[in-house]
Amino acid sequence: MESQLATILKKNESKILSQWVEEQKKLGSTRVSNEDLISQCTNFLRLLIEGLQKNKSFSIAGTGWDPIRRCLDEVSRARGLLGFSPSETATFVFSLKLPIFSLLRQEIADSAQLTEETWNATSLLDQLGLYTTEAYQRTREEIIARQQEEMLELSTPVVKLWDGILALPMIGTLDSSRTQVVMESLLQRIMETGSEIAIIDITGVPTVDTLVAQHLIKTVTAARLMGAECIISGIRPQIAATIVHLGVDLAGVTTKASLADAFHVALARSGRTVTKVGGARSEKLRETRV
Amino acid sequence: MQVTKTERFPIRVQSDVVVVRQKVRNWTIELGLSLIDQTKVITAASELARNTLEYGGGGEVELASLKNDIGKNGLRLIFEDQGPGIPDINLALTDGYTSGGGLGMGLSGSRRLMNEFNIESEVGKGTRVTVIKWK
Amino acid sequence: MERIPILKLGSFLLVTIQVDMHDELAVRLQDDLTTKIVDSSARGVLIDISALDIVDSFIGRMLAGIASMSKILDAQTVVVGMQPAVAITLVELGLSLDGIKTALNVDRGMKLLRDSLELSEDENLAAGEANGEFESIHASDEN
Numbered sequence: 001m002e003s004q005l006a007t008i009l010k011k012n013e014s015k016i017l018s019q020w021v022e023e024q025k026k027l028g029s030t031r032v033s034n035e036d037l038i039s040q041c042t043n044f045l046r047l048l049i050e051g052l053q054k055n056k057s058f059s060i061a062g063t064g065w066d067p068i069r070r071c072l073d074e075v076s077r078a079r080g081l082l083g084f085s086p087s088e089t090a091t092f093v094f095s096l097k098l099p100i101f102s103l104l105r106q107e108i109a110d111s112a113q114l115t116e117e118t119w120n121a122t123s124l125l126d127q128l129g130l131y132t133t134e135a136y137q138r139t140r141e142e143i144i145a146r147q148q149e150e151m152l153e154l155s156t157p158v159v160k161l162w163d164g165i166l167a168l169p170m171i172g173t174l175d176s177s178r179t180q181v182v183m184e185s186l187l188q189r190i191m192e193t194g195s196e197i198a199i200i201d202i203t204g205v206p207t208v209d210t211l212v213a214q215h216l217i218k219t220v221t222a223a224r225l226m227g228a229e230c231i232i233s234g235i236r237p238q239i240a241a242t243i244v245h246l247g248v249d250l251a252g253v254t255t256k257a258s259l260a261d262a263f264h265v266a267l268a269r270s271g272r273t274v275t276k277v278g279g280a281r282s283e284k285l286r287e288t289r290v
Numbered sequence: 291m292q293v294t295k296t297e298r299f300p301i302r303v304q305s306d307v308v309v310v311r312q313k314v315r316n317w318t319i320e321l322g323l324s325l326i327d328q329t330k331v332i333t334a335a336s337e338l339a340r341n342t343l344e345y346g347g348g349g350e351v352e353l354a355s356l357k358n359d360i361g362k363n364g365l366r367l368i369f370e371d372q373g374p375g376i377p378d379i380n381l382a383l384t385d386g387y388t389s390g391g392g393l394g395m396g397l398s399g400s401r402r403l404m405n406e407f408n409i410e411s412e413v414g415k416g417t418r419v420t421v422i423k424w425k
Numbered sequence: 426m427e428r429i430p431i432l433k434l435g436s437f438l439l440v441t442i443q444v445d446m447h448d449e450l451a452v453r454l455q456d457d458l459t460t461k462i463v464d465s466s467a468r469g470v471l472i473d474i475s476a477l478d479i480v481d482s483f484i485g486r487m488l489a490g491i492a493s494m495s496k497i498l499d500a501q502t503v504v505v506g507m508q509p510a511v512a513i514t515l516v517e518l519g520l521s522l523d524g525i526k527t528a529l530n531v532d533r534g535m536k537l538l539r540d541s542l543e544l545s546e547d548e549n550l551a552a553g554e555a556n557g558e559f560e561s562i563h564a565s566d567e568n
Contacts, residue, residue: 183513194529222515224521225521226527226529329478332478340483396482
């Protein structure tokens, strides 16, 4: 027996649509604007009917169901970006069950046929509903990947403190791959700017593991091979303890407590000192003026 | 894992080592490796080609483009010789160990520069070193 | 026979390596340089490797060899212009070339040589001792 699902849906398209939209509003899809909701639903329902007309099977894996899968990709993506949870996103499809089932009860008198068609509809909608979850997750993964990339760019500024002195203020947890990227860009900048001293400040780094410590040491060694010197500053007491416990050898690496101390050393090594202009008197004068 | 392209080059004289470096450079550029990864692969190739020549008495290298099951691309280098072989591979892989006059960084260093490293050797038959860098 | 040219600049020798070196060429350079140091009584050697896109253990060994041989012949060696990718690879390979002095470019290398010569010829070493650990990295504005 041929499935009547497509024909029944086609005949009652506008009725299902309005019931479905109402159903979703009741379930609280208020974050999507009314227009968007209606256009999403209209589009989905049209593609569902087309899919049923074109495809013999109720499995959405086939290429015949491509258009509706793409439609769900977009809906899930939009909802993912709006901060919907996966189940809220899947509700888009599952909320269509009620209007369709009640319609089938009205349209089909024969109870065997009713069971058959209800089963077809439910299996199809379940697959589509699960598909939204997958699509939703893909969107989230894209977002996470993009944010990771952005964070990598954001958190790795190599700044020039003075002619010939660079600083790399590192913030946040260092993993091995991030450290590597940061270190490579530091060495690149050393070459581009011809800086002989680079300060790696790790004040904003909560923990350091063996791999990261080794990356730091490798960077210091590589910089030395290029003809530049690195100073590591801002090592917290806990990190100092970790480094000793891990047995990482920091001999040969200049370390300073704060960025200011490191900068002082850097200036001294490039033959410069910092002095107050005009001594104490002008200092006092400036204070009074302020 | 599938091999999409291969090429073989002899390593018989010192200038062959230079040729291998140049060929490997072209392949790494074609693969689209970053400058640092290019440098690592070429350096490893240089070390291994020299080993083939110095300790294996010459041999061959096979370059191959790889694509793994999840669509990742890579470059595989196989260095083969019919030389005396390595009696103790673990010892040969130790930093600073050398049976010749080198620094003993060739094998152990190349292993650190590549993603995958495999060495097979039979005394009296020869040595085969396989290394892979994934993009 | 192919050779890498060695230029004489005052009391220094300058070698710019621009070819993809095979091992024999590297050995020949080592021999040529030591001969030239003695012949010209050079006090310093600058080796510019900014054009090299790899330094493997053999070239690394050659550089270290030149540095220690020239030291015996009373000349300082400075290796200049190593590319970041080359430096990272060398470290990963396990070579840190501890005995070799380095500088970012030929200018800086020249200054490093000049400063260390002045230091070693200076009768009054008090200043040098006081700043012992900063040796030869001073940017002296008089120069």
